[in-house]
Amino acid sequence: MTHSSKHPVKSKNPLWILLILLLLFAIPLLLAWYFSTENDQLGQGTTNHGQLLQPPLDLSKLDLRDTQSQPISPDQWKGRWLMLYVSPGACHEICAKGLYYLRQIRTATGKYSERVQRGVLTFSNQPTDTQLQHLLNSEFTGTLHWVTTFDTFAQFIHKTPNEKLALQEGGIYLIDPLGNVLMWYPPNTDPMGIYKDLMRLLKISNIG
Secondary structure, rough: OOOOOOOOOOOOOHHHHHHHHHHHHHHHHHHHHHHHHHOOOOOOOOOOOOEEEEEEEHHOOOEEEEOOOOEEOHOOOOOEEEEEEEEEOOHHHHHHHHHHHHHHHHOOHHHHHHHEEEEEEEOOOOOOOHHHHHHHHOOOOOOEEEEEEEHHHHHHHHOOOHHHHHHOOOOEEEEOOOEEEEEEEEEOOOOHHHHHHHHHHHHHHHOO
């Protein structure tokens, strides 16, 4: 006589789900700790490295639009490391140099370059910048272009280090694949400092 037994289907262990959620929240804190212990100068606004943002800002809380005023889907910035250049005014020499640095830094990451994205953020209260559009369509193709209002951006970076300078002159923000804004670099930052910071993150992180 044959006996058959039914085995109940095991449900996913909720402990694994909890661990995954904890890791997602812990990653930005671990990265901040790594930076603060790896380089004593990091976070002090030196010319070689940027300013560490503690706690990191959440990019999803910034109302990003495309040049046609349509909301930006998180799919456009999630999943890869992002270097975002903020240009408060018309894109002249400093801005063009910043976009050039972003391109060269990404290229210099070599085998990691597919994990890195470039973007530029402008303010909707500024007139249409034909020079910027020309640069993005010629020399810096592949650079994302997003728009937000000045007031929205000011609220987003409120109480961050060098807030007034960031609003007046812009700069470069380094953002992880989960949308955590980790670092800010003034426009005149040595690009080698940005490159070194980015490479450390690419090597120690499995995300993006």
